[in-house]
Amino acid sequence: MAATKSLIRSESGKVRRVVVVGGGLAGLMTVIKLCEAGVPVDLFSLVPVKRSHSVCAQGGINASVNTKGEGDSPQVHLEETVYGGDFLANQPPVKAMCDAAPSIVFMLDRMGVPFNRTPEGLLDFRRFGGTLFHRTAFAGATTGQQLLYALDEQVRRWETVDVEDDRGERVPGERMVRKLEWWEMIGLVTDDDGTCRGIVAQDLKTMSIVAFPGDAVCLATGGCGIVFGRSTNSIINTGTANSAAYQHGACYANGEFIQVHPTAIPGADKLRLISESVRGEGGRVWVPRDAKEHRPGREVPESGRDYFLEEKYPGYGNLVPRDIASRELFKKCFHEKRGVYNRESQHNENEVYLDVTHLPRELLHKKLAGVLEIYEKFVGEDPYVNPMRVFPAVHYTMGGLWVDFDRAANGSLVMGSPRNQATSIPGLYACGEADYQYHGANRLGANSLLSCLWAGMVTGPAIASYRKNMAKSAWDVPSSLFEKAEKREQKKLDAILALSGNENPYQLHDELAQTMLVDCTIERHNPTLDKVLAKIEEIDERSRRIGVTDSATGKMNQGAQHVRHLRNMVILARVIALGARNRDESRGAHFKPEFQQRDDANWLRTTMAFHQAGAGGAHDSVRFARSVDYSLLGQRVEVKDDVDTTLVRPRPRKYETAGAASAAAKG
């Protein structure tokens, strides 16, 4: 029996909506699932949704369709994903995702995504990291863009569909989706029981602050690569929404797991990604055997080239998982000083060659044009002729808001359970890169688009069922709750606008990013991490003496917005660095030279971080817990930090042998 009278209208007659924040793949998929379940949505995005960071994904999306008859299956996909993630991912959600992957790719196909085709007219698949199978469907080398556009089109269609009330009659003036673009989520609204009742958002065109009720709220706001400054991430990926939720009491999990992608173009404003698909199609990584090699890459003969990944990992070769490839590249350049020699600067740069010049031009054009075009435009060299020069860059946030899952007897998920993708704040859900759930300690290439879509497919039904069973709609709680939250956020903005100190917020971000990038990415040493933590405290201190660069009110003010983002980034940086400092082992992307072994006895567990606000001028701190305790629809739920490894038993991770990632997948 439904607890409330109408699922469409509140007691006062308003249309009951759910809030989704973020218009990338995960957010849009959630919106589509909610609409299909008859739930009207307010969709917030700080940029027009078609410009979300999902467009940057290049290589493709994994699904074990086995088009090439290699014996691939969702079971192998599951095994390789948890092995690639060094066994830190809970396995039931991963199983459910891998099982659903073929149907997800077929759905995208039906939406009109221009996937590359085989001669028979079927979807084509290519190779990606951490597997020996052709498992990755792709649309040229701009797959993320094409997927996002397909979902954007479907959501636009929902924008034209009228809301129907419980009797099936149209509600005048109300559409299933209301888009609020150029609106930034800046805080949550929770009631006295701690249940999430909506958000506070800011209109970035006018800077006005408004609270919006939502029967549930879903954050699909992506990762936080900009904490590290230059990365492959878009400029908007500051993690600011996640940080706000964390400061409001949500648990943040596995923050220390940050993926560094092995191949990006060094740059001053951004480190542009060169997709793993380049290696999937046959691209080779090498450095000259002679560290003082003066000739340009294309003139170095075969005998003078060191294909170091292929030599060390004969099975997976250039397609070892990203954490491993990045460490090898780093070692080659940083420790062995064998990066490409630069005649002008007269030293070995932190760059290796990524070479596609041996591949047929027609293949490159059909399958990789989009990414090779980026290299050509931004470096000004022709990658069809000259080997590209690349270096690792921060790429993906494996950690994120802690979310629950409801395990089914068959080891998969109970679909439609309100526990799936629920954060530790009742009524607040998270999905996509913003959650921590699917990738463990290292994400496999082409699993991100999949996990975004899958998590959205899970979140929609979870919220629909939560909403069906909630005792009181957010649209029926007293308006004073929203007024109070608005005032709270307005006060924070006013304080920012009044900042007149001598610290430059952009300089502070540069310093934060520099320390995080140099000392908290590929290799982590405890004494250095102590210095990182001290630097974070210093930046926190100095951030109180910022001079805001723009004090304009009533119009777009990016200066004030940046101060808010900076503060939220400092708080996430502390979670990341402290998590890294505590975890004395090496697992996936987290590597400590002093603790090179994985330590399952002590560390096969989820890092669960809670915000501790500093009282009376003291700095904020982090409380690490061994369990999450929350209540959902009146039921108390306790989840310990143990990782569910009931489907694939943990074993040492060794990519030196072909087929090591799955017993069913010998090369």
Next chain:
Amino acid sequence: MADDRRARTIALKVKRQDGPGQASYWHEFAVPWHPRMNVISALMEIQKNPVTTSGQKVTPVVWECVCLEEVCGSCTMRINGRVRQSCSALVDAIGKGDAPIVLEPMSKFPVVRDLVVDRSRMFEDLKRVKAWINLDGSHELGPGPRQSPESQEQTYPLSRCMTCGCCLEACPQVSASSDFIGPAALSQVRLFNLHPSGKMHASERLEAVMGEGGVEGCGKAQNCVEVCPKEIPLVDSIASVGRDATKHMLLGWLLK
């Protein structure tokens, strides 16, 4: 020699506007040059330290950018009079001696502040032409229709449109006094009418561009294809949609 280059500065002349409907004015800035520098890096320098060449402290220049690799379409503006993305505008390639690089907002859309404009009309136009597949639902229904590699090679380039607005900015037929829908949405009509399921609703899309402000508004100046950063064959798209619309107008009633 290398040291001289490092000490170099880049001059920028930026058209400013404090808010919608307000008067515009110009500011000049000089920022340090660095290798592979693009217009966005120059704007980031100004953002950090907004002081003009005459030493006046001003509000930082506001602009829009997201991906910085020319796939999101955000950072479109007029650079030295030509519309393009500012992320892929490398200063060494666009500079003309000591002359400043001139940045202006696009002129065919309302200004929000400085270089930021509001392109929502383009997204509304996508609604008008029903630029989507009429999906039965996102539940499991098996694979989509088979398509030849050749048809993928035809549709993929059309599907790369970022809704950046370059084509509208360059089109002489798009103006405050005209309601011409512009090349981007017309090309989407072609894209969806080529798709095996999309073409089931081809007539709805054609009808949407047959009336006032539709495909007839094209003056065949061909500026759109010149400025499209993704080299989408927009002129072909408009011609193709025009032919189909004419055919539909003459014969459509026979099929009803």
